[in-house]
Amino acid sequence: MMCRYACMPQERLRHGAFWVAAVQPGDIESIRVWRNAQIDVLRQKAPLTPEQQQAYYAETIWPSLEMPHPANILLGYHEGDRLIGYGGLVHIAWEDRRAEVSFLLDPALMASPDISGPYIRIFLGLMKQLAFRDLALTRLTTECYAIRTEIIALLETEGFRREGVLREHVRIGGHAVDSLQHGWLAADELALTRATPEDCECLWRWRNDAETRANSLNSKDIAWEVHKAWFGKALQDPARIIFVARVGEVAVGMCRFDIGAEAAEASIALDPAMRGRGLAVPLLSRAVACFREDTHLPLLATVKAHNTASMRCFERCGFVRSAGDGACWRYRLEGI
Numbered sequence: 001m002m003c004r005y006a007c008m009p010q011e012r013l014r015h016g017a018f019w020v021a022a023v024q025p026g027d028i029e030s031i032r033v034w035r036n037a038q039i040d041v042l043r044q045k046a047p048l049t050p051e052q053q054q055a056y057y058a059e060t061i062w063p064s065l066e067m068p069h070p071a072n073i074l075l076g077y078h079e080g081d082r083l084i085g086y087g088g089l090v091h092i093a094w095e096d097r098r099a100e101v102s103f104l105l106d107p108a109l110m111a112s113p114d115i116s117g118p119y120i121r122i123f124l125g126l127m128k129q130l131a132f133r134d135l136a137l138t139r140l141t142t143e144c145y146a147i148r149t150e151i152i153a154l155l156e157t158e159g160f161r162r163e164g165v166l167r168e169h170v171r172i173g174g175h176a177v178d179s180l181q182h183g184w185l186a187a188d189e190l191a192l193t194r195a196t197p198e199d200c201e202c203l204w205r206w207r208n209d210a211e212t213r214a215n216s217l218n219s220k221d222i223a224w225e226v227h228k229a230w231f232g233k234a235l236q237d238p239a240r241i242i243f244v245a246r247v248g249e250v251a252v253g254m255c256r257f258d259i260g261a262e263a264a265e266a267s268i269a270l271d272p273a274m275r276g277r278g279l280a281v282p283l284l285s286r287a288v289a290c291f292r293e294d295t296h297l298p299l300l301a302t303v304k305a306h307n308t309a310s311m312r313c314f315e316r317c318g319f320v321r322s323a324g325d326g327a328c329w330r331y332r333l334e335g336i
C-alpha cells in the first residue's frame, strides 16, 4: 500500500513530468545514501546507518502520516518514474502558519547549477503550492550555509528574501561558515491585475458566500445570469475598476472601486478559503496604490459594524472612520 499524508488534500502534486508524494518505504535507502554524500550542507553531523534510517522513519515519520498536523511532511521528488530527490516541509508551526522548506537532490544532479537549478526551482514552486494553497500556511523559511552561493542566488530569484545571517554558525571542512536565513511570505507574492472575463466565476462565488452576503449592504443571493450580465458591463465601465489578486496561480480575492463625481467607493472580498491569513491588508493597500496611479479622488467604504476584520483592514490602510448609524461605519481616505 502507498503511504500518504492525510493532511494533504492532493496525494500528489505535479508540475509537468515532475511530482511529489509522501516518501515510500522503498525510497528511504536512496535518501540515506544521498544524505550521507551531502553531509556538509545538512544539519546532520555523522553518516547515517541503514538501521538509524529505518528507526527514524518507523518511530517518527510513518506514525505521523495520519496526523492532521504532523511536524514534518517528507516527500519523494520524482521525474516520471524516477526518484530524483526528496524534501518537504519541516518544523511546521501550524498555529503560526509557518514551515521550513527542506530539499535534497540526487548528488548526480548537483554537478552544476545549470543542471540542478531547474529541478530546485520546480520543487520550490510545488512547496509554495502545498504550503499556501493546500495547507493554509503563509510563511516558508529556509536555512542555507553561505558556501552554497548558487542555491542562495536561486532562492532569492524564487522570491525568498534574505532575513538574517547567523555568523560563523557551523564549521565545514575546518572553517567557520555563516548560515543564511531566508523567508517567503504569501503576501509578498500577492500580484494584482485588472479583472478579465475569466474572473467572472470566481467573483460570483466570492460574492455569494454566506459571510460576504452577511457583510454586504445587499445580502441577497445573486443568480449566475444576473452576475454575468453585471460583470460584463462592469468590465467595460470606466467608472468601475476591479482588481483581482493572485498568489502564484491562485486567485485569492478582489478589490473594486466604483468611481463617483467626488469620491470612489471601495469594497474588498477574499475567497472564503483564503480568509484569516493576513492577505486582506496587503491586498487593499496594493489596490489603493494601483488606483492612485490614475485617480486622486478620496476613497470611501461602508463597513457593517460587526465586520471587525474589514474595519481593521481599512484602518490599517489609512482609512479613517467618519460616521456611523449603529449598523454600519463610513470610512474615508483623503485623496492626494
Ligand SMILES: CC(C)(COP(=O)(O)OP(=O)(O)OC[C@H]1O[C@@H](n2cnc3c(N)ncnc32)[C@H](O)[C@@H]1OP(=O)(O)O)[C@@H](O)C(=O)NCCC(=O)NCCS
Residues within 6 Å of the ligand: 211, 212, 215, 216, 267, 268, 269, 270, 271, 274, 275, 276, 277, 278, 279, 280, 281, 301, 302, 303, 304, 307, 308, 309, 310, 312, 313, 316
Ligand atoms: C473582510 C475580509 C476581506 C478580511 O479578510 P481576512 O482574511 O478575514 O482578514 P485578515 O486575516 O487579512 O485580517 C485583516 C486584519 O483584521 C484583523 N482581524 C481579523 N479578524 C479579526 C477579529 N475577529 N477581531 C479583530 N481583528 C480581526 C486581523 O488581525 C488583521 O489585522 P492585523 O493585520 O493588524 O493583524 C474577508 O473576511 C472577507 O472577504 N469577508 C467577506 C467580505 C467582506 O466582508 N468584505 C468587506 C465588506 S466592507
